[in-house]
Amino acid sequence: MATVTMDAKLKEAIPLYEKLKNEWGRKPPNVGKTDELLNLLKNLFAEGGFYPSDSNEDTRGLHIARDTLEIAAQCAIQKGDIPAFERALAQLKPFYFDLENRIPESPYRYLLLGLNLLCLLSQNRLADFHTVENYIFIEKTKQNMNIYFLFLCKELELLTPKVIQANPYIKHPVSLEQYLMEGSYNKVFLAKGNVPSPLFTFFMDILLNTIRDEIAFCMEKSYRQVSLNEAARILYLNNPEELAEITKNHGWKLASDQSFHFADNQIKHENEHIPADEIATQMIQYAREMEIII
Secondary structure, eight states: OOOHHHHHHHHHHHHHHHHHHHTSSSSOOOOOHHHHHHHHHHHHHHHHHOOOOOOOOOOOOOOOOHHHHHHHHHHHHTTTTTTHHHHHHHHHHHHHTOOTTTTTOOOTTTHHHHHHHHHHHHTTTTTHHHHHHHHHHHHOOOTTTTTTOOOTSSOOOOOOOOHHHHOOOHHHHHHHHHHHTTHHHHHHHHHGGOSSSTHHHHHHHHHHHHHHHHHHHHHHHOOOOEHHHHHHHHOOOHHHHHHHHHHTTTTOBOOSSSEEEEEGGOOOOOOOOOOOOHHHHHHHHHHHHHHHHH
């Protein structure tokens, strides 16, 4: 009975799937019509059992469901809908990691996984970034028993480290994360002109705005005053309108000398004495304890 239901739903889904591919293949795609077809197909998938399950032997529905979810993820980026993108990626992961031996690998797999990593970076979710990165890329080699165990991740047959270095969709966000950890913000801004896909631009813009906000916050605490031109340079901005928006969001006022003054934001401590001797003694004790442990 279940097989009959699935076959009926599959026959109903195929023409909708073909329409979806045609709409998404237009230049530019009709996002509204695409979204409408996506919703119709998702309902059919839920009713027809197209999503991954141990009892599902027919891969036709799985193939259509995966391709549809991949279009849904890309369409979400076109609409600027981050929650919809994250939902699509959550539904795609079983197709990518649990069904590798049942359906052919998708050509969009690494593109979307790379976009997911960049999405996490753009929201400053570094802990999630490392969890996903490890989930995908830590190598498990059965032949020589070099098995790596992951915290917060399932143990899976994973990709080799070569993927991180060679695949441009994965290498790009991984490199960005390294630049952020180094504080090499100039490299992050330069990377915007070298994205592996136009879809990366959406999350890159969010990431750059997040970085600018962090830099602006540090400027308020580090400087008593900054000239207009210097502020634009530090924030990596050439557009006066973008600079005006950031200054407005942070409540900066441009003085008559064409500078921003941050004297009111400076934190003044009553006791600025640094207990150097106590800190040095404590650090030496930590070093001794670490040496004993090792």
